[in-house]
Amino acid sequence: MNAQIISNAPVGTKFGYMELKCPEIASEKNAGRFFMVSVRSDEKSIDPILKRPFAICDIKSPDTFSFLYMIVGRGTSLLAKCRQGEYLGVTGPLGNYFKLEKNASVALAAGGIGIAPMIMTAKKLRGQGCRVTLFYGGRSASDIIMRDTLENICDELVPVTEDGSLGIKGLVTAPIKERISEFRKVYACGPNRMLMAVNDICSEAGTDIEVSLDEHMACGVGACLGCLVAVKEKTGTVMKRCCVEGPVFNGAKIDWPALCRG
């Protein structure tokens, strides 16, 4: 399946925002799902051979959707060079999704590029009568992107930076810990260590938490068994495919030490 690039624009120096025309993905109703995309428009390109997984960030029309990417390596650098009008191979929508509360106060916790799935999630939650507080952490002000959009889609935006250049100074977990009693549920996406810390806060407070995890993927559809996550079940630890049974998991069930290896 091919999708045409409607627009591809830099966001600051480290990020890009791309809108693609693809009715199959744009018809998605749930928040938290992802898709796989080739990083070059050349149909015969074999390097890199694998597609890259990205969260569906926002759905703009019945035909188009957008995603936000952080430039971290060769694939995402190539993605930033793709031009409007070109076609990229896509597979999706993929994976499971956040189970959204209705008429409740909820928190979204995003670390760095973990903001990507939160835009659609915040919109859907508000559509269901939720009060949405978005905690958004980064190293410094330049990591906190799309602030104007975010202000509009949640009830309260709480920026947190490690160097204090924007919002609260420190780690995103500090304000969450302070205010955890306000929320019926937390939805989190970000680095594994941050997710583990947010999960600890939730388990102490008895608050439900869903986390969106990031594993290296080859197929994205459940065939290669390359993306497994250790999940604790009554019968013991079982390995689940991040691309099919995830990327969203109940935080309480994740084997966090195994995930935060290395």
Place this chain on the structure above:
Amino acid sequence: MSERLKINLCGVEFNNPVIAASGTFGYGLEFSRFTDLNKIGGISVKGISLKETYGNKMPRIAETASGMLNAIGLQNIGAEKFISEKLPFLKKYDTRIIVNFWGKTIEEYTETAAILDKADIDMLEMNISCPNVKEGGIAFSSCPEMTEEIVKAVRKVVVHKPLIVKLSPNITDIRLFAAACEKCGADAVSVINTLLGMAIDVETMKPKIANITGGLSGPAIKPVAVRMVHEVKKTVRIPIIGMGGIAFWEDAAEFFLAGASAVQVGTANFRDPDSCVKISEGLDAYLERKTINNISELTGKAVLY
């Protein structure tokens, strides 16, 4: 479906000679939302063993130049569960079902093969690139004598279905192994499995996969695979299923010219779930252009100097 692409492989009729390779296509159903399984000649399912197997530690995959390394560890749901839970779904499609299987001892191989021989499937494909735990973990594919022993033992219990043996490229002379398979009654050989490789992340200074080494696949290995198909073709008369790095119809055509009677497509399915279908269509157009009536006429037709 074009008559030009129909083949008979060891008595089994295929609508086209393009097969999805084991381990890259799950149990078939995973890709059914993204490609038309009826247009794929056959599906070789993820390697099945006697008992459910959980596989290796994470990370299990790493991308490399025009290819990837994997050390999945042959995770699968086991023979009985495959037959009861996955096979009924696959049977709904007009595609041939090849069951790839493996074991850690000769007994595990023969028990698994005996179960599969009675199942409603088309062919068995034996992966011999596995360590023999009774021989100190030396792979069944590492010397022709061990290959002979395992093929002989499995041939005895596989009486209803064609038996394909999948050869490892991690040896010095693949011809000896192909000859051993033919001698011990194999109906066909699959050439090749992945090449042993390794990659290190220079920032963390750690190997990119937890198993340290893994199997290299994808376009990076294609010239090695084509060479091995050519060598095997000159050695045995049983049909060869060629694979290793096929991404486009031109790659597949190369394997036929080198001596393959059918091809498998693995890693390319990750790049594009429609790869198998597009390769069939491309081959068909190529045959028409070259006024060749059937793909089987292409086998081994490389014009040598």
